[in-house]
Amino acid sequence: MTAGTTARKVARSDGFKGLAKLGFAARGTIYLLIGWFAVLLALGKQPPETDQRGALQEVVRHNGGFLLLWVIAIGLTGYALFRFSEAAFGVVGDTKGHEKGPRLKSLFRGCLYAFFAVNAFNLLATARTKSQAGQQQQLTTRVMQHSLGRWLVGIVGAVVIVVGLALVYEGLKRKFKKYFALADMPTGSRRIVWFLGTFGTTARGVVFALTGFFLVRAAWDYDPSKARGLDGALRRTVADSDLGRTLVGVVAVGLIAFGLYCYAEAAWRRT
Template structure:
């Protein structure tokens, strides 16, 4: 089916579902990042026996499942992540953000689609855990798998290096979004409590900066895997946390990034409340 035909088919239904899905999805994403931040902070200072080696999103799902009413809570998170994925795919297919069909616009829409697929896979993983199956690989293993498959190809080290540069670029863009204040572009501050507006908005700047640092470290580890032709050196967020913990003043660095990720989670709630959702 042609791209335009898919768009017209989806747009024939009432657009309110897009807003509901987007806000519920942003809230679910906020819950996941808040838990990542809290548990990473506890791991940084060895509180509660937590380890920075088990802090990817899949491990967060296991943590939720272990709580009272864990299956219900994880099911709600899974539904929320499905909503977030559908919203991202809607942005890509229907071009609700009006990015257009030039090279830059297509690239942004591909980014929305990729985000939708990533969070859709996370929702699928969470749903499997709710239904009693916890099989699957963590974020670090998936990146090692990707690195290994790339390295097996002709010019594999160059391909892996290009992917590493792309990941680092994502990290730099997250920090750029923070300090250019592009993250505020669609936030209606009038919908936030007036006495807390500045604090809530600042959580976004701190959060996007922390997220950029984590992406940058993941990219650096992927680059090491490319240079050394060793897929085992690639890793996800858990590996990034271990890298920080093993650095000079590691506990403080990991603790600072953990607070930043908690702020990012809080800002997802701000987005759920105050973002303009185009339909």
């Protein structure tokens, strides 16, 4: 048996599928926390950072938090491995899953969530409190010190905007429906899941687009302090106007919807 055949067999095993489902649930938990922080932000409160690291830090603060963080860290690892398996063997449930585009998208998602998993394990090991937003601003500063750095930051921002718009499109068109094992879903649950997926994915896309916009703006103005991660994008939107606070409130509810949708993925998505 070749290494490729063994890897494919592992990726199709029940244990691996269970780990992937844990990963979807872990992602859902993080988005529920981020969404709740964004709700508080829209209400004029000062919540923890509304990003992945802020959510993980909040978990640690509570009784039993380290145990839950261990579960989330393992789940994020499982999610990343699931995406890497899709990149290697094709995207499950997608008729075009063996084509280059979907597989590259899964590879990108795998790398992103591997980074989040490393962050979670790092937080468990060191309990460092350095913010994700601060890390992004420092990274942007270092990049823009180079001659082509300003262009690179602008290009990254433009790519993030495109990703955000693509998520909005996928949400509105309900492209996610093809990934579900409909035979396993109770008929009454489908309408709720479709609503959560539409609203949640669209809201997530809006947040990505806002983050990309602030990166492009930082490059355009040659001002790294204007580079915003998820937390900074939401806080800046709230600060701009009352309309901005309303927008963040709607997006916050959407992120909570996406978190609940991730639990539906954990239950009924094809893996």
